[in-house]
Amino acid sequence: MVTKKAEVSEAGIEQEKKGKFVKKTASKSVLIGAAFLMATSSIGPGFLTQTTVFTQQLAASFGFVILISLILDIVAQVNVWRIIAVSGLRGQEIANKVLPGLGVLLAVMIVIGGLAFNIGNVAGAGLGLNAMLGVDPIMGAVVSALFAIFIFIYK
Numbered sequence: 034m035v036t037k038k039a040e041v042s043e044a045g046i047e048q049e050k051k052g053k054f055v056k057k058t059a060s061k062s063v064l065i066g067a068a069f070l071m072a073t074s075s076i077g078p079g080f081l082t083q084t085t086v087f088t089q090q091l092a093a094s095f096g097f098v099i100l101i102s103l104i105l106d107i108v109a110q111v112n113v114w115r116i117i118a119v120s121g122l123r124g125q126e127i128a129n130k131v132l133p134g135l136g137v138l139l140a141v142m143i144v145i146g147g148l149a150f151n152i153g154n155v156a157g158a159g160l161g162l163n164a165m166l167g168v169d170p171i172m173g174a175v176v177s178a179l180f181a182i183f184i185f186i187y188k
Contacts, residue, residue, distance in 0.1 A: 155181070158173065159172075
């Protein structure tokens with residue numbers, strides 16, 4: 034049987050077609066890059082503000098906890114992205130194959146997590162404006178939220 038190689042996609046995933054079976058392999062650098070981007074995307078104004086406050090209160094022990102949590106986050110993301118890249122399915126589809134209906138639950142949890150994350154970002158921006166300009170934190174959060182809404186509407 035003759036092996037045909039498909040073109041390498043921008044994501045660095047190479048497909049080899051052998052009859053009806055399609056094998057997908059992704060380079061380690063692509064998986065690590067995607068995991069690093071996902072892990073660092075959790076760092077926003079809320080994260081930075083709270084990290085500063087708690088590190089000041091708890092000293093180096095809290096800094097070590099943050100370091101360990103970031104390392105564990107990167108390891109988890111590498112595993113998730115590896116499974117998604119090899120299977121060629123979306124996360125929801127994989128979850129539904131594991132347990133029917135789990136994909137919907139996963140989507141709902143992602144929406145709730147994204148909402149909580151962005152509430153933390155707006156609150157962190159309000160605290161940042163308070164630290165920089167002496168503005169009331171609630172007013173700073175409102176101004177930051179309105180600014181973000183303005184950007185998303187007119188972009």
